[in-house]
Amino acid sequence: MSAIDKATAAPPRDFESLRAAILERRQNLPKRIAQVAAYALDNPDDIAFGTAASIAASASVQPSTLIRFAQLLGFDGFTAMQAVFRERLRERTSSYDDRLTALRDKAENGAGHRAIFDGFVAAATTSLQDVSRSVDEAHLDQAITLLAGAETIHVLARRRSYPVASYIAYALGKLQIRTQLIESAAGMEAEMIGFATAKDAAVIISFAPYAPATIEQAETLARLGVPIVAITDSAFSPLAEFADIWFEVAEADFAGFRSLSASMALAMAICIGVAEKRRGPAGRSSPEPKIR
Incomplete structure (x- = not known):
């Protein structure tokens, strides 16, 4: 029996364990089951409330694929897995x-x-x-340590995520950290990326629908050996494939419009964290860095 067909010995008891089990197997999942996995992580409320038929239609798969997905994770069937998603909603205290x-x-x-x-x-x-x-504290510390050790931090984003990249470049510049925002009215992005080396690092931001150029340039940076910290919105984002460290930030929407509140908060924390890390213990007595 192959690894992708072998069910988990015991099914996950909570949503975080279930999510971790999916992420552990994501590279080896068959195409249709990976499609269900991506839909489940991106739309957990729909999984909790929907029927097998409605969920299958939304995920563009057959209902039998939902059952296979649940069994792969160790559940007897789809209903047993759905109970974990419903419990997640009951545990949420926010109104x-x-x-x-x-x-x-x-x-x-x-x-x-x-x-x-x-x-x-x-x-x-x-x-x-x-x-x-x-956001896990250890995960955040790892990203800050990686970026703090870079000679140059390259920042890349497009479309809705561009304001986050623009802020990161602005903040790091004000904090006197060498930064390169990958953008060019003359179409020189490829040449700018060509200067990046393994001694640098990159911060790349992209949310669905992921800008093809951003993904292509992330692949180029990874091929050059440049460590990548990514901010994206799904465990199945194409950025996760190239990133050394990535953060999943799902922004709530209102009337179909999503803000960047959570992404900006994370970006600000990373920028200040990098500045503090680069100052080291000797700089603790000096004034806190300010961005105006």
């Missing part, structure tokens, strides 16, 4: 999701601009609470 739904209804019913504003604030608060729970 912001309910508030967000109510505000969305108000906005759609013409309740006014204040309801729209409150909706975005609630979405941002949800995003910040989620990223606070999900």
